[in-house]
Amino acid sequence: MRTRTVVLTIAGVCVVALAAGVIVAQRLEAATKDERDCTDQLQVDVSAVRTAREWTSEDIPGVGDYVEIHWQADTPGSPCSRAPGPTDWQYEGVLRLRDTDTAAFAAWPAATGAPSVRDALRSFVPAGVHWRHGGGFPQSVHGRVVDLYVDPDLAVAWFSLADS
Incomplete structure (x- = not known):
């Protein structure tokens, strides 16, 4: 048993x-x-290339009430991970500025290099662009590192924002 x-x-x-x-x-x-x-x-x-107006001049100093925007998001980490903690995001875009908002950028020095524009955004950068870079960029704004290149003659700007 x-x-x-x-x-x-x-x-x-x-x-x-x-x-x-x-x-x-x-x-x-x-x-x-x-x-x-x-x-x-x-x-x-x-x-995806987005056109939503996610940022203002408070987020990207000096850009004013821009005409249009094309931007992309990326992350160096994995938001799909089950590990706890925040995910840092990086944003890059091209802005078409209003002519009335470009005057201040004319005083910026010519950029010593050009920003590395993502392939999907290159078509929004006009041919013959001459970037200017200055104004204390990159700088920290609202907890993000912001960089900005502008061609005031063509009223176009390239920006990047990164969570810090």
């Missing part, structure tokens, strides 16, 4: 362990699928 009890106990433990293993495997599979879905959505989001 004692052998039968031991065998039944071992069998019961095995059934419980198997059921627990199946539940854990299902949860891991669901989590992996969710992470895959998030990664796929992130790739779509990062490649």
Whole structure:
């Protein structure tokens, strides 16, 4: 009788362990699928060129009430990770400025280099652009590092913002 009890106990433990293993495997599979879905959505989001007016002159000093904007977002980290903590975001865009807002930029010195404009945004930068860079940029504004290059003659600006 004692052998039968031991065998039944071992069998019961095995059934419980198997059921627990199946539940854990299902949860891991669901989590992996969710992470895959998030990664796929992130790739779509990062490649999208947006035109929403997310920033004002308070966020990017001096740009005024710009005419139009084209921008993209990216992140060096993974917002899809299950690790706790914030995800830093980086934004880059091209602004078409109002002629009335470009005068102050004419005093900026010619840029010693050009910003590295993302491929998806290059078509919004006119040919023959002559960037100026100054005004204390890059600078920290509202907890973000902001950089700005402007061509006042063409009324176009390139900006980057990075969470810091």
